[in-house]
Amino acid sequence: MANRKDFLSLDGKVAVITGGASGIGLATVKKLGDFGAKVAMVDVNEKEGKRLEEELNKEGLEVKFYKCDVTSNLECKDLAENVQKDFGRIDILFNNAGVARRKSVVDLEEKEWDIVVDVTLKGAYLMSKYIIPIMAEGGGGSIINTGSGWGLKGGDDAAAYCAAKGGIVNLTRAMAIDHGKDNIRVNSVNPGDTDTPLLRDEGRQLGFNEEAFLKDSAKGRPLERLGTPEDIANSVLFFASGLSEWITGAALVVDGGGIA
Numbered sequence: 241m242a243n244r245k246d247f248l249s250l251d252g253k254v255a256v257i258t259g260g261a262s263g264i265g266l267a268t269v270k271k272l273g274d275f276g277a278k279v280a281m282v283d284v285n286e287k288e289g290k291r292l293e294e295e296l297n298k299e300g301l302e303v304k305f306y307k308c309d310v311t312s313n314l315e316c317k318d319l320a321e322n323v324q325k326d327f328g329r330i331d332i333l334f335n336n337a338g339v340a341r342r343k344s345v346v347d348l349e350e351k352e353w354d355i356v357v358d359v360t361l362k363g364a365y366l367m368s369k370y371i372i373p374i375m376a377e378g379g380g381g382s383i384i385n386t387g388s389g390w391g392l393k394g395g396d397d398a399a400a401y402c403a404a405k406g407g408i409v410n411l412t413r414a415m416a417i418d419h420g421k422d423n424i425r426v427n428s429v430n431p432g433d434t435d436t437p438l439l440r441d442e443g444r445q446l447g448f449n450e451e452a453f454l455k456d457s458a459k460g461r462p463l464e465r466l467g468t469p470e471d472i473a474n475s476v477l478f479f480a481s482g483l484s485e486w487i488t489g490a491a492l493v494v495d496g497g498g499i500a
């Protein structure tokens with residue numbers, strides 16, 4: 241009989257996590273590191289990334305920070321090459337960096353559309369473009385893309401964000417079809433409102449009082465609370481681990497029942 245722990249163990253695996261210096265990404269750096277992975281924490285926020293690298297290494301996790309803007313073709317290419325050079329392989333990719341601008345198409349400036357779609361959708365394409373060949377060379381792997389409940393249904397005053405997240409959900413399916421032959425699984429996790437700096441910033445963009453906005457975001461959910469970054473990290477661990485070996489192309493909603 242298989243050892244129960246083996247299914248969740250990430251010992252010997254190397255994970256790349258974008259948007260790793262905050263919120264859901266940071267919780268996932270800790271979670272995958274805790275389960276044995278060596279983690280490349282990727283973010284544009286160099287100051288925080290370096291501080292966290294030091295802190296997490298002191299806690300015994302093998303985490304290395306890489307400054308990389310996921311909207312840059314060149315930086316994504318360099319990142320993939322550098323992680324392969326440093327760790328020898330890449331088994332897990334969590335495409336998680338994302339930004340939100342809470343505006344309708346009428347109010348969105350073109351540059352706001354571009355930043356949301358470039359970080360949230362194009363970044364997943366670019367990072368996957370350079371990491372998939374490395375994963376395939378190593379015998380396969382697992383890619384997890386962060387979608388959103390608003391990738392599966394629409395939301396108010398978030399036109400570019402909804403477009404980018406809808407794109408993530410279907411990009412995930414397309415990649416699952418193309419790369420199954422390389423033993424690469426591709427799935428999306430689709431969080432509902434989760435207490436992170438991004439959610440709090442959305443409240444500010446809409447002109448709400450922060451605490452009232454958070455309370456309101458939790459309302460109406462069957463499980464009656466906001467998500468925590470760790471709630472989402474747990475679902476990423478599932479897709480990164482052997483427990484999901486025959487799952488690819490799936491869109492998992494992790495939202496306390498919000499869009500049930």
Ligand SMILES: NC(=O)c1ccc[n+]([C@@H]2O[C@H](COP(=O)([O-])OP(=O)(O)OC[C@H]3O[C@@H](n4cnc5c(N)ncnc54)[C@H](O)[C@@H]3O)[C@@H](O)[C@H]2O)c1
Pocket residue numbers: 258259260261262263264265282283284285308309310311336337338339359360386387388389430431432433434435436437438439
């Ligand atoms: N928090 C929520 O309620 C919620 C709900 C659904 C989906 N999501 C998605 O989860 C993901 C993580 O969001 P979060 O809430 O943890 O946000 P967050 O703001 O806490 O973290 C996002 C991180 O991405 C980094 N980042 C931004 N632009 C980047 C770029 N160009 N290149 C590299 N890194 C960049 C930021 O520096 C930050 O560290 C996003 O894709 C977001 O859309 C969040």
